[in-house]
Amino acid sequence: MNAGDLVDTGGSVNAGGSVNAPVLSVTSLVKKFGHFTAVDDVSFELMPGASLGIVGESGSGKTTTARILAGLEQPTSGTVALDGEVIEGHSRRARLRHARRLQMIFQDPYSSFDPRQTIARSIAEPLRLHAPGSRKEHQARVDELLDQVGLSRRAGESLPRDLSGGQRQRAAIARALGIAPRVLVLDEAVAALDVSIQAQILTLLDQLRRDTGISYVFVSHDLAVVRYITDTSIVMRHGRIVERGETEQILRGPQHPYTRLLLDSIPSPDWDLDRVVQDRRALDLR
Amino acid sequence: MTLTIPALRARSAKRRRRRPLIVSLAVAFLILVAAMGLLAPVLAPHSPDATSLLNSLLPPGAEGHWLGTDSTGRDVLSRIMYGARLSLLAPLGVVLLSGLLGTAIGLLAARAGGWADAVLSRGMDIVFAFPSMLLAMLVVAVFGPGLTAPICALAVSYTPFVGRVVRSVAIQEGTRPYMESYRVMGFGELWVTLRHLLPNVVPVLVAQSTLAFGYALVDLAALSYLGLGVRPPDADWGSMISQARSAILQGEPWSGLLPGLVVLLTVVSVNVLGEHIGGSIGRKQSEGA
Numbered sequence: 001m002n003a004g005d006l007v008d009t010g011g012s013v014n015a016g017g018s019v020n021a022p023v024l025s026v027t028s029l030v031k032k033f034g035h036f037t038a039v040d041d042v043s044f045e046l047m048p049g050a051s052l053g054i055v056g057e058s059g060s061g062k063t064t065t066a067r068i069l070a071g072l073e074q075p076t077s078g079t080v081a082l083d084g085e086v087i088e089g090h091s092r093r094a095r096l097r098h099a100r101r102l103q104m105i106f107q108d109p110y111s112s113f114d115p116r117q118t119i120a121r122s123i124a125e126p127l128r129l130h131a132p133g134s135r136k137e138h139q140a141r142v143d144e145l146l147d148q149v150g151l152s153r154r155a156g157e158s159l160p161r162d163l164s165g166g167q168r169q170r171a172a173i174a175r176a177l178g179i180a181p182r183v184l185v186l187d188e189a190v191a192a193l194d195v196s197i198q199a200q201i202l203t204l205l206d207q208l209r210r211d212t213g214i215s216y217v218f219v220s221h222d223l224a225v226v227r228y229i230t231d232t233s234i235v236m237r238h239g240r241i242v243e244r245g246e247t248e249q250i251l252r253g254p255q256h257p258y259t260r261l262l263l264d265s266i267p268s269p270d271w272d273l274d275r276v277v278q279d280r281r282a283l284d285l286r
Numbered sequence: 287m288t289l290t291i292p293a294l295r296a297r298s299a300k301r302r303r304r305r306p307l308i309v310s311l312a313v314a315f316l317i318l319v320a321a322m323g324l325l326a327p328v329l330a331p332h333s334p335d336a337t338s339l340l341n342s343l344l345p346p347g348a349e350g351h352w353l354g355t356d357s358t359g360r361d362v363l364s365r366i367m368y369g370a371r372l373s374l375l376a377p378l379g380v381v382l383l384s385g386l387l388g389t390a391i392g393l394l395a396a397r398a399g400g401w402a403d404a405v406l407s408r409g410m411d412i413v414f415a416f417p418s419m420l421l422a423m424l425v426v427a428v429f430g431p432g433l434t435a436p437i438c439a440l441a442v443s444y445t446p447f448v449g450r451v452v453r454s455v456a457i458q459e460g461t462r463p464y465m466e467s468y469r470v471m472g473f474g475e476l477w478v479t480l481r482h483l484l485p486n487v488v489p490v491l492v493a494q495s496t497l498a499f500g501y502a503l504v505d506l507a508a509l510s511y512l513g514l515g516v517r518p519p520d521a522d523w524g525s526m527i528s529q530a531r532s533a534i535l536q537g538e539p540w541s542g543l544l545p546g547l548v549v550l551l552t553v554v555s556v557n558v559l560g561e562h563i564g565g566s567i568g569r570k571q572s573e574g575a
Contacts, residue, residue, distance in 0.1 A: 070470045092474060099472025111463040114482050126471040172467075179471065 323370030388448025396456035496560030
């Protein structure tokens with residue numbers, strides 16, 4: 001098991017604050033649900049300020065991977081290390097340390113808020129947990145966060161149901177940023193939004209990454225979105241990583257037939273449905 | 287024209303939230319009964335315990351005794367007023383206790399899941415299947431008459447009535463994605479349960495407790511009727527009916543019928559109110575989804 005090595009490197013690098021140490025490293029992650037293997041030997045690293053895409057169809061294990069990163073699922077085996085420190089234990093301390101480093105944005109921003117709380121109160125809640133301070137300080141921080149994601153104070157005083165999908169996703173991002181995590185996991189974060197709103201959120205995410213140096217793990221089935229928001233990507237199928245590399249390179253010259261299939265499946269002027277079917281058949285025969 | 291438009295709008299808004307007449311009547315009656323009990327020393331025309339054998343079994347409308355007197359000549363109206371205190375407070379105690387127990391057990395079962403849920407749920411099923419009156423009578427047999435024992439016994443037998451509903455609502459709410467988002471933010475299970483689950487459970491709890499109040503009132507009146515609850519000479523609707531037994535056989539039913547009528551109206555009012563609260567929660571939930 002090389003998890004021990006990772007801890008050691010992380011420890012020494014942490015002290016020095018070197019730029020070359022990964023902020024997130026995932027090693028031989030496996031998740032089984034009964035006999036079904038959802039995630040099969042997945043490993044990757046994420047540098048500070050980098051953005052990694054996890055691409056695949058539904059059922060490819062990408063969401064399960066994201067949920068393991070967020071601590072919502074326990075891996076059957078393998079490790080997740082944040083800042084070189086392997087995540088383990090369920091103590092309150094361990095939970096808070098994990099949360100302070102990694103946050104997650106869900107696909108449906110509406111249901112990720114308590115429907116009875118105003119947006120501002122929902123954003124203030126994790127602040128109270130992670131950054132104890134006076135009511136006034138939290139209020140100021142909430143205003144700052146709302147401003148950072150382009151929401152008005154009035155939007156902050158609204159209930160989740162009174163905001164649009166895009167506004168809610170901005171609010172969800174603000175809430176996550178309040179904890180100042182090093183890594184943000186975005187699970188299909190723009191999939192539920194209109195295309196025009198998607199672009200706005202993606203621009204916002206891009207800008208936030210440049211401003212704060214936060215890292216992204218961007219889980220998506222949408223290759224156009226991944227192309228815009230990520231530097232490197234991994235392609236998952238049946239729980240395994242079938243291709244990895246620079247996002248641009250993967251999309252230009254896919255090596256694995258599955259990646260090619262995904263690319264061919266995007267509707268375009270010269271879209272050839274027969275080829276998609278052929279690709280699929282060839283893939284299933286492998 | 288400009289004047290009528292806001293008026294129309296106000297009226298249509300009112301129509302949407304209109305409260306049925308029966309509910310208003312029920313609430314009015316309950317307020318009346320509660321006020322009677324609260325202000326009994328001021329309002330009651332006679333002492334509830336003052337006997338007068340010369341004036342026994344007067345029919346309603348008699349001079350100085352609006353609702354007549356019982357077999358020992360005590361004023362029925364005064365006794366109904368003083369009786370409201372015990373007859374309302376005792377079921378209130380039952381409801382508060384069972385609400386507390388039921389909420390705690392329901393939330394615990396819902397959040398813990400697994401074998402803890404199985405044990406708690408089966409436990410509630412067993413208590414639920416056990417007749418509440420029988421349990422109350424057993425407890426009285428062990429601890430002797432008085433109100434404390436039957437209140438505790440009924441509270442235990444009504445706990446599943448509250449606990450099962452709390453559990454199912456908590457399970458439903460617990461699967462909502464925002465619960466997970468709180469876990470990712472590092473919040474503990476207890477905090478999420480009390481801060482975000484409990485507020486969702488409260489409306490159902492109120493509806494269920496209101497219904498339980500009605501049942502408890504009837505059960506306690508029955509216990510008092512059997513001589514297992516309130517001890518004489520304390521006034522209580524159930525014991526008033528009980529003490530009127532011989533008078534009823536003599537063809538003087540009033541001193542028993544009137545407290546019986548008050549019990550009936552109170553329970554019907556409480557049930558109407560409970561159904562209304564439960565119904566409006568259902569409506570709100572279907573709107574909110």
